[in-house]
Amino acid sequence: MTKSGRRPLVAGNWKMNGLRASIAVVEAVRNGLTPELGESTDVLICPPSTLIASCVAAAYGSPIAIGGQNLHAKPSGAFTGSISAEMLADLGASYVIVGHSERRAYHHETDDGVHAKALAARRAGLCGIICVGETKEEREEGRTLDIVRAQLAIGVPKGASARDTVIAYEPVWAIGTGLTPTPADIAEVHASLREMLGQLIGAEAQAVRILYGGSVKPSNARELMAVENVDGALVGGASLVAEDFLGIARAYLR
Structure with missing residues (x-):
């Protein structure tokens, strides 16, 4: 558990990586999940949609959850190439990433x-991981808190709860660059997000997990995960290597 009593979540986002051999x-993450680690931390892997069913099968009987990386807002229809929340749930997914910065930047998501x-x-019974984060220019302009609070204020649906919502703060300039904000910077943003959540959903905000993402790796995970209001990590490249991903999850073992 984190110091707040919220159960930590370490989520891997494979992005557009992975073939059947992946x-x-x-399987390696499953084999490396000791009982102590599985009991202390929620572990999630979000592969490409082509691998979700196979990953669900590989994780069966273990504490590993499988999620999607994106979805269409409609349950069905003439939306060639899209995948709905219901389709993800039908494959066995239990989470889905929503509004990742790459979707915002490359696919113009609002x-x-x-x-x-x-x-x-929520309609399909999935837990949405809502991503927020600022660009390098926005940080240099001193607009970080304004940007992430505005994204949160619009993105979080009315009545959101810890059961169906996770927040992930990913500074865009830190994703895949090897750069990370200081622990003090992360603490400031996460505290502001927690406060904004309180305005949006009341007391339930204290139960919602807020993850940090952006160049998280085994060497810095323990320091980052110890920051106040950080309830886990959304991991990119390091989640493609089982031992690195497990090393990040082990940050919660004492």
Whole structure:
């Protein structure tokens, strides 16, 4: 447990990486999950949609959850190439990432669109991981808190709860760059997000997990995960290597 009593979540986002041979990574994570680690920390892997069913099968009977990386807000329809929340749930997924910065940047997703997708996740019984984060320019302009609070204010649906919502703070400039904010910077942002959540959903905000993401690796995980209001990690590249991903999850072992 984190100091707050919220159960930590370490989530791996494989992005557009992984072929059928990559199922071996899930198997290796499963084999490396000691009872102590499985009892202390929630572990989630979000592979490409082509591998979700196979990953669910590989994780069967273990504490590992499988999630999607994106979804369409509608349950069905003429949306060629899209995947709905219901389809993800039908494959065995239990989480889905919503509004990742790469989706915002490369696919022009808006805060309103993120809100609609978060509602869709809830509709299908999935837990939506709502991502927020600032660019390098926005940070240099001193606008970090304004940006992430605005993204959160629009993105989080009314009535959101810890059961169906996780927040992930990912400074865009830190994703895949090897750069990370200082612990003090992360603490400031997470405290502000927690306060904004309180305005949006009341007392339930204290139960919602807020993850940090952005160049998290085994060597810095313990320091980052110890920051106040950090309830786990959304991990990119390091989640593709089983031992690195497990090393991050082990940050919660004492």
